[in-house]
Amino acid sequence: MTEDEKVIAEMTEGRIVEGLRWAVASAHTRAWADFDPETGHNQTVLGIAAHTLLVDRQDRVFRLERYIATDDGRDQDVLLAGLLPAERDSLPAVAGVERADLNNSPAWRYGAYRWFLSSFEYGKVHDIAWGRKSPTKRKIAAQTGTDSPDQFVLPGTYDEPVGHALDTITLRELLEANVRDVNIVLAHSIDPYSGATELFVGKPRLNVGGGRPWVWLRSLLPNDGGSGSGAKPEAPAPTGPARGADVPDAPVRLRPRVAGKDAAVESSGR
Template structure:
């Protein structure tokens, strides 16, 4: 069994793949529902929103951070806040996952599998240049898989273009990662700003500074093997408008007394 087959099998049996699908569907649907080009939103705004919401949904579905499992009804209210009714009913409860952040980069761990988030332009999952990503992502892209020692890549294996600022990864760092028995992966996601279609992949990145494939292996989590461009349309949830309780009184308005001889409406503002 290859590494990708083993990873997908383990994560499917543990309910992780189903949880990831729910999280991306919820996050991308909300981001897409709130996206409005007429107000000045662009692809950057959409990407940031989708990425932020996906991290939030992962914490929810795994009951982490501020969503820790509890019998307290107030905690349940926090868990479900902002979700549509269908999302609340379909959200799975998955245990065994913990946060495993690295250098302030959010990550989640199941057994010895740890995954980080990375967004990409829709339809271009095979065009990712890891050398242009954060130092953390670049380190992940040169780590060896504990299941595949032949994937071990030392810094300097690839030609670094002139002017490329690449944070070096030491042999000690790589060995330390293997000693922790961690297999670092990337959960790559994309949302098409024109159609709302979603792509979701799990894979082991490959440092491709000098060009070449960005993945040692890559598996779509939405449609079997999948390929770039084979996104799945995510229906947008109903917009949740802010509500105002009828019991909240109107704010008190105080009128400034008029100075003798001053005409109404001539007072200065913000002096």
């Protein structure tokens, strides 16, 4: 069994995949419902909203942070606040996950697996340049990959944007990072024109000089076959609450094209 098959099998058995699917569906649906180019929103606004909500929705589904269960049962009011009826009814309860943030970058751990969030421009999951991501993401991508277990990326070899200082990684940091966790990335994207969603889990590879960005990559959407192709899911565009109205659904409206080149947003800048 390959590493990606093992990760998917264990996360599926532990209901982690189920929880992540609920989280991204809830977060992206709400972010796209609130997205309004006519009022001045752009792809950056949509990306930040989707990313922030996905952090919140994961904490809800895994009962973490302010959603931890309490003996008096009052946590249920907090847990369900702000969710649509359909979201409340479908919200699973998944145990065994803990927060495992690194350098203020949100992360979650299940068993040996720790995953971080990264957004990307819709349809371009294979075009991610990790050298231009946050320092934390660069360090994760610079760890030893299973395709070259005896090779390290040494300090000073990042593909940095012009004008940015190089971020130093020591061999000790790389070794310590691999002691406990298999660090992976939960990569998500939302199409600003249709609301369609992409969701992948993969092991990043520091693609210096424009190489491939993943050691392996798998889609978590049931209708994408797990291929990691970056293809648009065959699913209807999500709908959500109308502004200022407490109703379960809102009419789908056509979105004008949005100015902005890249929808990828890092939540912490680290």
